[in-house]
Amino acid sequence: xxxxxxxxxxxxSPNPFWLASAPPTNTGYQVMNAFKAGWGGxxxxxxxxxxVNVSSRYGALSYKSTRMxxxxxxxxxxxxxxxxxxxxxxxVKEKFPNHALIASMMFEKKEEWHDCIKRCEDIGVDGFExxxxxxxxxxxxGMGSAVGQNPxxxxxxTSWVTEKATKPVIxxxxxNISDITKPALAAQRGGANAVSLINTINSVxxxxxxxxxxxxxxxxxxxxxxxxxxxxxPIALNMVSELTNHPDFKLPISGIGGVExxxxxxxxxxMGASTVQVCTAVMxxxxxxxxxxxxxxxxxxxxxxxxxVGELCGITAKKLKKWEELDLNYKVIAHIDPEKCIGCQLCYxxxxxxxxxxxxxxxxxxxxxxKEDHCVGCNLCSLxxxxxxxxxxxxxxxxxxxxxxxxxPANPLAKVKAF
Amino acid sequence: xxxxxxxxxxxxxxxxxxxxxxxxxxxxxxxxxxxxxFCYDAPCINACPTSIDIPMFIRQIMSRNVEGSAKTIFTQxxxxxxxxxxxxxxxxxxxxxxYNAMNEKPIEIGRxxxxxTDYAIKKNIRFFSKGKKTDKKIAVxxxxxxxxxxxxxxxxxxxxxxxxxxxxxxxxLNTYGVxxxxxxxxxxxxxxxxxxxxxxxxxxxxxxxxxxxSELEKKYDAIFLSIGLGKSNKLNIPGENLKGVxxxxxxxxxxxxxxxxxxxxxxxxxxxxxxxxxxxxVETSKLGANVTVVYRRTEKEQRAYYFEVDLAKVxxxxxxxxxxxxxxxxxxxVEGLKCIKNNLKFEPIKGxxxxxxxxxxxxxxxxxxxxxxxxxxxxxxxxxxxxxxxxDFQTSNLKYFAGGDCVxxxxxxxxxxxxxxxxxRGIDRFLMExxxx
Ligand SMILES: Cc1cc2nc3c(=O)[nH]c(=O)nc-3n(C[C@H](O)[C@H](O)[C@H](O)COP(=O)(O)OP(=O)(O)OC[C@H]3O[C@@H](n4cnc5c(N)ncnc54)[C@H](O)[C@@H]3O)c2cc1C
Ligand SMILES: Cc1cc2nc3c(=O)[nH]c(=O)nc-3n(C[C@H](O)[C@H](O)[C@H](O)COP(=O)(O)O)c2cc1C
Ligand code: SF4
Ligand code: SF4
Ligand code: SF4
Numbered sequence: 001x002x003x004x005x006x007x008x009x010x011x012x013s014p015n016p017f018w019l020a021s022a023p024p025t026n027t028g029y030q031v032m033n034a035f036k037a038g039w040g041g042x043x044x045x046x047x048x049x050x051x052v053n054v055s056s057r058y059g060a061l062s063y064k065s066t067r068m069x070x071x072x073x074x075x076x077x078x079x080x081x082x083x084x085x086x087x088x089x090x091x092v093k094e095k096f097p098n099h100a101l102i103a104s105m106m107f108e109k110k111e112e113w114h115d116c117i118k119r120c121e122d123i124g125v126d127g128f129e130x131x132x133x134x135x136x137x138x139x140x141x142g143m144g145s146a147v148g149q150n151p152x153x154x155x156x157x158t159s160w161v162t163e164k165a166t167k168p169v170i171x172x173x174x175x176n177i178s179d180i181t182k183p184a185l186a187a188q189r190g191g192a193n194a195v196s197l198i199n200t201i202n203s204v205x206x207x208x209x210x211x212x213x214x215x216x217x218x219x220x221x222x223x224x225x226x227x228x229x230x231x232x233x234p235i236a237l238n239m240v241s242e243l244t245n246h247p248d249f250k251l252p253i254s255g256i257g258g259v260e261x262x263x264x265x266x267x268x269x270x271m272g273a274s275t276v277q278v279c280t281a282v283m284x285x286x287x288x289x290x291x292x293x294x295x296x297x298x299x300x301x302x303x304x305x306x307x308x309v310g311e312l313c314g315i316t317a318k319k320l321k322k323w324e325e326l327d328l329n330y331k332v333i334a335h336i337d338p339e340k341c342i343g344c345q346l347c348y349x350x351x352x353x354x355x356x357x358x359x360x361x362x363x364x365x366x367x368x369x370x371k372e373d374h375c376v377g378c379n380l381c382s383l384x385x386x387x388x389x390x391x392x393x394x395x396x397x398x399x400x401x402x403x404x405x406x407x408x409p410a411n412p413l414a415k416v417k418a419f
Numbered sequence: 420x421x422x423x424x425x426x427x428x429x430x431x432x433x434x435x436x437x438x439x440x441x442x443x444x445x446x447x448x449x450x451x452x453x454x455x456x457f458c459y460d461a462p463c464i465n466a467c468p469t470s471i472d473i474p475m476f477i478r479q480i481m482s483r484n485v486e487g488s489a490k491t492i493f494t495q496x497x498x499x500x501x502x503x504x505x506x507x508x509x510x511x512x513x514x515x516x517x518y519n520a521m522n523e524k525p526i527e528i529g530r531x532x533x534x535x536t537d538y539a540i541k542k543n544i545r546f547f548s549k550g551k552k553t554d555k556k557i558a559v560x561x562x563x564x565x566x567x568x569x570x571x572x573x574x575x576x577x578x579x580x581x582x583x584x585x586x587x588x589x590x591x592l593n594t595y596g597v598x599x600x601x602x603x604x605x606x607x608x609x610x611x612x613x614x615x616x617x618x619x620x621x622x623x624x625x626x627x628x629x630x631x632x633s634e635l636e637k638k639y640d641a642i643f644l645s646i647g648l649g650k651s652n653k654l655n656i657p658g659e660n661l662k663g664v665x666x667x668x669x670x671x672x673x674x675x676x677x678x679x680x681x682x683x684x685x686x687x688x689x690x691x692x693x694x695x696x697x698x699x700x701v702e703t704s705k706l707g708a709n710v711t712v713v714y715r716r717t718e719k720e721q722r723a724y725y726f727e728v729d730l731a732k733v734x735x736x737x738x739x740x741x742x743x744x745x746x747x748x749x750x751x752x753v754e755g756l757k758c759i760k761n762n763l764k765f766e767p768i769k770g771x772x773x774x775x776x777x778x779x780x781x782x783x784x785x786x787x788x789x790x791x792x793x794x795x796x797x798x799x800x801x802x803x804x805x806x807x808x809x810x811d812f813q814t815s816n817l818k819y820f821a822g823g824d825c826v827x828x829x830x831x832x833x834x835x836x837x838x839x840x841x842x843x844r845g846i847d848r849f850l851m852e853x854x855x856x
Contacts, residue, residue, distance in 0.1 A: 064453035064481065342520035345459035366462065386456050387521060 002301040003308050004294065006040060006100075008275045009168045009194035009252045011127045013100035015040035016309050017265065017293045020256050020277035021104035021129060021172075024287070026078065028088030032095060037287035038294055041100030043196075043277060044089060046077035046131045047116055048106040048143070053079050059205035059215035059225060070231030071280045072205045074216060074223050076137045077106055082116070090123040102170065106131040106143050110160045117164045127167045130158065130192075132183070133174040133199025135226045145199070148174035151186035158190025170254060173197040173239075175232075180239045181246045188251055195243065196254035196277060198236045200226025229280035233258030237271050244272025244317035260289065262296025269309050270316035324405040332377040332393040334358075334370045340390035341367045347381035347391060355380045432679050435705045436599050439730070440504065443527075443534040452481040455526050458517055463528060466515035468837045469496035473512060477531055489539035490546045492532055497547075497571045497840070498564050500540055500610050501593050502833045503532030505601045507694075509726050511833070540613045549618040550577030555850045558583060558639040560627050563591015564832045565645035565823025567611065568839030569846075570619045573643075576847045580619035583635075585626035591647055592824075593832060595672045598698045599679055600705075629795040636818065641846045644806060644814070644821035645839060648829055649787035654690065658747025659782075667691070667699045667783035674702055683708050684779030688756050689736075690714075690744055692721035696783035697731050703781070704734035711737045711775060713744055713758060715765055739775075743767060753780055789825060804828070811845030812838060820846050 004015040018041035019025050031042045061070035093101050103120040107113045132148030139146040147153050162169050171187035175198040202224050206215045214222035236257025243249050255273030260281035268276045343366025351359040358374035382391035455477040463473045479488035492499035508529040516525035555578045559566045562584030570580045588594050590607040651666025683706045689696050692714040700710045717740050746757040760771035788804025800807045800815040805828045812820045822838025
């Protein structure tokens with residue numbers, strides 16, 4: 001049995017599966033139920049100055065009969081008083097001393113940050129997460145993503161916190177930025193002990209076509225909301241890998257964005273995260289999903305003869321290179337298994353209309369044929385095929401040695417070798 | 420007291436004859452529709468005799484464009500509603516669905532089709548109108564699926580159409596034949612009203628005979644025959660005239676006409692094992708009878724679809740194969756059926772006679788062809804009672820076109836619809852070419 005215990009920048013927890021700061025961590029009642037269910041840590045719903053929320057608040061993207069592929073919200077930080085939150089946080093910490101309890105915070109003035117840090121440390125929190133991420137509402141007041149998008153401000157505020165806090169400080173990054181490494185490095189300069197990402201992405205999930213009102217509607221109006229859930233995972237994985245691969249960035253990473261199953265969690269670890277945080281999947285299915293996260297991850301480590309999550313950390317991130325470093329002589333072509341093929345011909349029409357005209361159909365025969373000398377090996381057919389493993393991409397021996405764009409004769413900037 | 424009893428009886432009857440494939444609810448339909456893979460050159464289309472663009476209409480249901488979906492269906496098959504409910508989809512579209520190859524449940528194409536078309540019919544959304552007037556008049560004899568499809572298409576093409584139907588209601592076997600747990604009288608009439616709004620006339624209680632036929636020939640530019648099949652075939656064994664012996668199509672006609680409010684025997688024997696035999700078996704079982712099916716051939720050879728036979732078995736019917744009926748016993752009323760076991764060559768096995776006691780016999784050994792009627796049409800060629808037509812559904816008497824059961828000898832509603840539609844186009848070409856040349 002691998003050991004799932006986690007030490008994230010000095011914050012210890014029984015496992016690396018944490019609840020993200022969001023509605024599932026609104027109250028002590030919820031967090032205690034989550035710990036009972038098996039979650040290793042929880043980042044409390046962001047504390048800050050009093051706010052008022054709107055109704056309604058969430059919008060979702062459904063695909064065919066799949067509900068909530070993506071979720072967005074226009075909710076603000078906690079709408080309960082600091083006193084109530086602190087009282088319940090204290091109770092949680094007393095009942096679950098070995099679980100990680102992290103206070104998420106968002107303030108404007110230095111004194112406000114300092115005051116909250118002190119009160120949180122007094123009740124025994126294990127660390128802090130600075131919310132520089134909310135892309136709606138709070139940013140209009142100079143907080144949230146307004147901080148995360150400006151590296152100088154990000155660094156300054158982080159240093160306000162780190163000069164006061166005795167517990168580890170995590171900076172939560174917004175993805176609403178073109179280069180994620182900039183605010184991450186600023187946080188590092190500001191003395192942060194770790195980063196977490198991603199917060200939610202600017203979005204409008206859809207429009208009610210009867211009323212032409214945007215979702216989620218507040219009396220006919222709306223505002224852009226923060227997008228999360230399964231649909232955002234690819235964006236989050238990329239951003240995590242960019243930090244892992246940055247030579248100057250040294251802090252541990254808590255991966256967030258679309259984690260639902262153990263496979264999602266393992267992907268974040270392979271990209272360089274050492275804990276993951278979950279929000280949407282819990283809002284969809286409840287705390288019980290953690291069982292699958294724990295068992296699935298353990299089983300995966302076992303099957304790879306590994307003993308801890310740390311061993312996974314960053315393995316795949318290293319395999320992400322610049323495009324110009326890829327081998328242009330590597331070649332695969334599609335191969336159809338006629339035994340598995342059900343004859344839907346989706347591969348045919350996808351390649352014919354949407355790619356490279358490399359598949360033919362023979363009248364009276366349902367199994368299509370790959371034109372092997374035409375196929376460019378793009379994968380599209382294997383992606384549309386509804387039958388698992390029916391189309392495989394087979395490596396072709398070209399007999400040519402590796403060549404990258406850097407050295408390619410077609411590249412005007414290449415250091416051209418004698419050919 | 421009696422009143423309440425009647426009420427519960429009616430409710431009971433309704434429950435027993437409730438739809439085996441109930442109408443999908445809107446949510447169910449969109450979930451089912453979203454399973455469809457939207458195959459290219461989809462095999463389900465090729466398996467539909469009217470070639471409905473199935474992936475397209477299903478996609479339209481998925482995108483909640485149910486009206487557009489109904490239009491896609493009706494463009495190919497104006498009786499899309501009844502077809503969705505009565506087609507043996509297991510051996511047609513759904514049997515060809517690629518999901519079968521994955522050993523997964525095929526898409527419920529029939530039920531989705533019924534869902535979309537029902538929506539348009541209930542809301543009376545009309546997609547077609549009368550074409551530009553051609554001054555051609557066409558008589559359609561027989562108001563069943565074939566005749567209705569032909570009349571609708573002819574009207575779209577601008578011709579003046581009158582349908583002559585001998586029964587008090589149109590619809591043919593949709594009204595007086597198919598099992599009521601698939602299609603009800605009310606639905607059949609709703610569908611006919613919907614279709615005929617385009618502007619053709621249906622004259623019910625108008626049986627065409629030799630006299631009226633010659634009048635039609637004078638008055639109309641072309642005549643479409645869709646008169647279906649005739650009476651049930653005789654068994655040709657002694658005792659056939661006893662009380663309690665019925666032909667299957669006559670029995671079912673009465674059942675449909677009286678909306679199942681009939682009484683049947685306690686112990687019934689159905690002779691034959693085609694789809695009509697199985698329908699009669701299930702229907703009488705639902706009315707409380709113990710039914711035994713007697714059939715000369717083996718289980719494998721029975722013409723009824725496997726899923727229909729399964730339905731009969733669910734209704735506790737007993738099947739006796741390799742059994743030949745030789746005499747119906749009884750004084751005035753049927754009391755039993757004398758049978759003999761036969762071998763695979765239908766040779767009786769000596770000494771194997773036995774009697775099955777019963778109080779009702781339904782013979783379902785096929786239907787006669789309308790040969791007597793065809794004698795009235797000069798030069799009309801028939802082959803084993805089936806009217807011979809060319810690819811335009813024109814007969815050897817060029818004024819006459821024909822389609823449906825009277826041409827194919829008895830298939831499905833959807834085949835009759837496909838014939839009717841294509842015959843209309845054939846008639847149009849025939850009449851309009853004459854005009855232009
Ligand atoms: C018991 C039974 C169950 C069936 N179940 C199914 C099923 O579940 N699914 C399915 O797809 N198919 C089923 N079929 C087959 C299907 O009903 C027929 O294939 C289809 O109805 C043929 O249509 P049609 O228009 O050719 O003939 P019909 O439906 O037979 O219509 C012919 C019409 O012509 C009228 N007519 C006849 N002679 C004259 C005349 N001289 N003057 C005026 N009118 C006349 C008749 O009254 C009738 O209305 C069933 C058939 C039977 C007998
Ligand atoms: C309704 C809702 C409210 C949220 N509130 C906060 C918040 O107060 N503070 C914060 O840091 N993140 C907040 N988030 C962002 C989540 O913590 C998380 O970063 C994001 O949802 C991505 O993870 P997921 O894909 O698992 O949901 C919120 C998300 C949702 C859906
Ligand atoms: S997509 Fe797959 S199953 Fe469909 S035809 Fe192509 S190979 Fe066959
Ligand atoms: S891999 Fe791409 S190019 Fe090759 S057959 Fe498939 S879709 Fe066409
Ligand atoms: S074969 Fe099945 S999955 Fe494919 S288009 Fe037809 S109904 Fe849809």
